Structure formats: C-alpha cells, structure tokens
Amino acid sequence: MTAADLREFMEFSRKKTIDLLETIAKRPDAAKVLAWRPGQGRAPIAWQFMHIAATDDRHLYVRMRGGEPKSPDNVRRFAGGSTPDDDTPSIDTIRGYLAERRKEMLDHLATIDSAALATKPNPQAPWTYHEWFQVLAWHEAHHQGQAHLTFNLYKAAHD
Numbered sequence: 001m002t003a004a005d006l007r008e009f010m011e012f013s014r015k016k017t018i019d020l021l022e023t024i025a026k027r028p029d030a031a032k033v034l035a036w037r038p039g040q041g042r043a044p045i046a047w048q049f050m051h052i053a054a055t056d057d058r059h060l061y062v063r064m065r066g067g068e069p070k071s072p073d074n075v076r077r078f079a080g081g082s083t084p085d086d087d088t089p090s091i092d093t094i095r096g097y098l099a100e101r102r103k104e105m106l107d108h109l110a111t112i113d114s115a116a117l118a119t120k121p122n123p124q125a126p127w128t129y130h131e132w133f134q135v136l137a138w139h140e141a142h143h144q145g146q147a148h149l150t151f152n153l154y155k156a157a158h159d
Contacts, residue, residue, distance in 0.1 A: 001117075001130060001134075002114065002117075003109055003110070003112060003113075003114065003117060006109060006117075006130070006133040006134070006137075007106055007109055007110075009133070009134070009137040010102065010105065010106060010109070010133060010136065010137050010140075011106070012137075013137045013140040013141050013144065014098065014102050014140065016141070016144050017049065017052060017098065017140060017144045017147075018095070018098065020144060020147060020148055020151065021049060021091065021094060021095060021098070023151075024045065024091070024151065025091045029158070030091060031088065031090075032158075033045060033151065033154055034046035034049075034088050034089075034091070034094075035086070035088040036150070036154045036158075037084075038149075038150050038153045038154075041084075042084075042150075043084040043146075043150075044084060044088065044150070045147045045150050045151055045154075046088045046089050046094060047078060047084040048143045048144070048146050048147035048150065049094045049098065049143075049147060050074060050077070050078040050089055050094060050097060051078045051079065051080075051082075051143055052098065052139070052140050052143050052144070053074070053078070053094075053097040053098045053100075053101045053102075054069075054071070054074050054075045054077070054078035054079040054082075054097075054101075055079060055080070055136070055139055055140075056101035056102060056104070056105045056136065057069045057070050057071055057074065057075050057079070057101050058075050058079045058080075059105075059132070059136060060101070060104060060105050060108055062075075063121075063125065064108070064121040064122070064125070064132070065121070066122055070100075070101070070104070071097065074097060105136070109129075109133060112129050116129060117129045117130040118130060
C-alpha cells in the first residue's frame with residue numbers, strides 16, 4: 001500500500017464523517033441533535049465528531065512528533081480517556097477542527113517517503129507509519145459509525 005492509497009482511505013473516511021455532519025447541519029434541530037445522548041453518561045454526537053479530530057491532533061503532534069497537541073483543550077476534552085461534558089461545540093467549530101486536523105495529518109503523510117512508511121516515527125511508537133494511517137482511518141470509521149447510530153436513535157425518539 002502506498003502513501004497515495006493511505007491518503008485515499010483517510011480522505012474517504014473523512015468525507016463520510018463530513019457528509020453526516022452536513023446532514024445534521026441541515027436540520028432545524030441540529031444543536032439538539034449534536035447534544036443528544038443515547039443514554040446516561042453516553043457520548044453525544046458532537047463528542048464523537050470532536051473525538052475524531054482530537055485523535056488526529058494527539059496522534060500527529062504528540063505521538064508521532066513527540067510534542068504538544070495543537071489544540072490542548074480539545075484534546076483534553078475529546079481525546080481517548082475523556083469524559084463527555086454538556087458543552088456542545090457548534091457545527092462550525094466541529095467542521096473547522098475536523099478540516100484543520102485532517103489537513104495537517106495529510107500534509108504530514110505527504111512528507112513521508114515510501115521506504116519510511118515501513119518505519120516507526122520514533123522508538124516509542126506502537127506502529128509503523130503504514131499501520132498508523134490505517135488505524136486512524138479505521139478509528140474514524142468506528143466513531144463515525146457511533147455518531148451515525150446515535151443520530152438514528154435520536155430520529156427514532158424525536159421524529
């Protein structure tokens with residue numbers, strides 16, 4: 001698998017995420033949809049979207065590059081291990097964070113030559129670049145699916 005193939009997977013998974021976000025944005029109750037939780041303590045749809053972007057942020061800037069997240073507050077609130085809160089981001093905030101972090105991830109991928117895809121970015125890294133970009137595409141599909149399911153549950157309960 002080439003860097004171009006990995007890029008295509010990353011772009012495809014993000015398109016599906018954005019398509020779902022845009023479907024929700026067209027609804028008159030979009031803010032309610034984003035904030036709705038399918039059960040006590042469960043994550044609302046907005047958290048799922050922000051979690052996808054925060055994962056890109058943390059994986060690129062902290063785990064691959066060994067620095068600090070680009071948006072530390074968002075990583076604290078939405079990355080793995082966080083507890084969903086009731087402060088729901090707007091459609092524009094979600095859209096912007098998803099776009100910025102994916103652009104930066106794809107820009108980083110473009111700097112990795114074919115031979116380097118089989119290497120780890122640092123000795124502590126759990127995966128090679130090749131594996132890492134596959135994991136990120138799968139991770140997005142997983143959480144986009146959770147957001148999609150939650151949206152279907154919202155519609156069943158409210159429409």
